[in-house]
Amino acid sequence: MRVQLIPLIVTLLFVSGTQADELDDIIKAEMTTRHIPGLSLAIIENGRIIRAQGYGFTEKGGKMPVTTSTLFQAGSVSKPVAALGALHLVEQGKLALDDDVNTRLLTWKVPDSAQSAEQKVTLRRLLSHSAGLTVHGFPGYPKNAPLPGVVQVLNGEKPANTAPIRVDIVPGSKVRYSGGGYTVMQLLVADVSAQAFPDYMRDAVLKPLGMNDSSYLQPPPAERARMNASGHLADRSMVVGRWHLYPEMAAAGLWTNASDLARFAIGVQQSLAGTSNPVISAALTEQMLTPQEENVGLGVFLDGSGTAQRFSHGGRDEGFDTLLTAFGRAGQGAVIMINANDNSRMMSRLTAAIGRAYHWPEADHDVLLKPSAIQIDAKALMRYTGRYELSNNTMGTFDAQNGQLRSMFDGLPDETFVPVGAHRFQSTSRNCTLTFVVDARGEVTQVIVTTKEQIKPAPRIVPLMRTLKAGRDPNPARTWSVQVLLSKIARGGSALATSDFATAGFKTNIGAQAIGELAKIKSLTLLHEQDVAGREIERHGSKVDTVLAFRAGGMKPARKLLIYLTADGLFTDFDLVDD
Structure with a gap:
């Protein structure tokens, strides 16, 4: 189904019409190709939101347009915002980053284990995914299902639908993403602040940063639910009941929009610069944006250094995807939220386009090369189609369309590759080359994917299923x-x-x-x-x-x-x- 897309409620300050038109064209084309019902966008320049815009509709086939006030589920982008709330308690001296959290937890304790006999679960380790705790993420609960309390989630007790959250590797020994760790942090914050977690986050973080449309309340109250978009799955069917509920609020429970998440990013930027510190100090913000283990800061993932260092986080709830990325010192960034689960590279293509348009720090290394396409007959093109393993247990499919290769995700077209040489294809939307390997029988056995970051082989699994x-x-x-x-x-x-x-x-x-x-x-x-x-x-x-x-x-x-x-x-x- 093709969805008619119209841009709505545009805010453009200090941005050229050419930039706006090009980005609009790119966003609309991507949404049409990937059948995205709605999208919320905010772009940060010089520490200000210079562009806030809604695209499409709150649900597939609906008539209510997405506006800058439409609310989306942030998924795991709930985590960096929640981390700021925990750091606020550190700033106040009510918590310490390196203390055993069991000394401050009141209503539940992290169970002892052989792995935690010497190294303890600390707030620093919770925020940097190095506390050794289980449970990667949470599926949420349908709106008509019984909702567990946070202690039931932590213990894996009914009606919780996930396993108990326990230490099963030595705390501090490695990074392993854990939504379970953030659920422990949620209870820690509630115990220490003596407030319900949504109330504490409203008072300590959301209001001070001007995130007035945002809330961790689960379920959302009726007056706020009227502003909610409906979630859509990978096949673009709507989530039953429109969205799931997440009692694991710190890990996945934030309702917000792109503009409010941009205000969070700006708050971090201003706090780092010392120009405004309503939540934490510049010194603590510096710790937040310092790698603790590998590329993980306190609540965020980090790339680059100096003015080119960016902090980022992606998020997924049932029917919603989010990407936040911003530069701590360059005053730039962007937030993209969609009311669909999309497994393609669409989000990264959109942020790359924004980076080129607004000359982000690494843009000099991201000049989009225009491929010189050659002709190839349809029969020869078909030999490259099929299903490939792009990384362990991550599949990608290539199909042939109009003399080009198209990557396919979830049965929908994604990226276009044009032939540029013998067994070689170049992406039209990023600097990525595919080089197919052919055996002595003429059968394609793998593809070598070459980007700026890496050269990676991907074995061919089977031909296209439809053939x-x-x-x-x-x-x-x-x-x-x-x-x-x-x-x-x-x-x-x-x-x-x-x-x-x-x-x-x-x-x-x-x-x-x-x-x-x-x-x-x-x-x-x-x-x-x-x-x-x-x-x-x-x-x-x-x-x-x-x-x-x-x-x-x-x-x-x-x-x-x-x-x-x-x-x-x-x-x-x-x-x-x-x-």
Whole structure:
């Protein structure tokens, strides 16, 4: 479905019409290509919001336009804002960055473990994802589902839908992203401030920074909910009930818009410069923007140095994606919020376009090269299409359209690549080259992805699923074994553990969880068998030797299924795909 997109409520100060028009064209084109219902944008220049704009609509097919006041869920961009609230208590002397948090927690304690016997969970480690705590992220709760309290979340007790948050690696030993750690911080802040977390954040951070449209309240009160956009999933279907609820407020519960998040970024910039310190001092802001472990500061991720150092964070809730990026000392930055889960590179392309338009510090190294395209016939172009593993367990698909290659994500077109040489293609939207590797039989086995940052090989998994047709199944007993195992995975519990068809790594990583979607599969029709031995594809600790492609009968809408087998013929992973 194509969505008519119109720009709304434009604020343009000190920005040329050419810049505005070019960015509008880029944003509208990206939204149309990726079927994004709505987008909220704010651009920072010289420490001020110089452009705030809404695009599209609050829901797919709707009539209510996105404005600068429309509210989106910030997802994990809730974390840096919440981190500022915790640092405010440090500034007041009510918390210390390096004290054991159990000395200040009142209503719950981090359970003791062998890993935390000597090294303790501290606020510094919570904020820098190095506290050794479990639970990466949270799926949220449908609006009609029972909502757990924060202690129930921490203990993994019903109605919580995630595992207990526990220390399982030595605190301070490594960075491991943990939404669970921020949930511990949420309770710590509430205990020490003697306020409900949303009330404390309103008083300590949101109001002082002028983030008057923002709130951590879960669920949002009715008067605020009227301003909320509706979330959309990767297939662009709307989230049931329009959005999920997140009692894990510090990790994922902030309702806000791009302008308010830009005010947060400006607050950090001004605090660092010492020109305004309503929340924390310049000295503490300096610590916030100093790498603690690897590239992680206190609540933010860091890149570059000096005036080119930027602090960033991305976020995803059910149906919403967010990206905040800003330069601590250059007074520049941008915030993009969309009411969809989008797995493409759209956000990074938009920030790159903003960086070029506003001459961000690294823009000198990001001059967009215009490729000199050559002609290639359609049959030759098709050999490069297919499904590739861009990184471990991260798939990318290339399709052929109008003499060009298009990357596909979630069944939608993404990036355009034009042919520039033998087996070589260049992106039209960033400086990225694809070089395809062809074996002695003329079959493409991998693609080398070259950017400014890295050169990375990506093995080819299978051809395009739509090009595959059913034929004779050479091993129907194997297909039956696959179907039986999928039914066990669908049921969950101990069924998978008893299988002698699955690898030990797959059994361990999937565990007893039930993947109910697989129960919809009533039959399997073999479409393709691909030998991938030597392509260094690994799933759940086992190297993949063979990939089987099936049509999954009984699923609506229709789905395809990829099964990954080891050299011993053991099942080590699966993917449900739409391309």
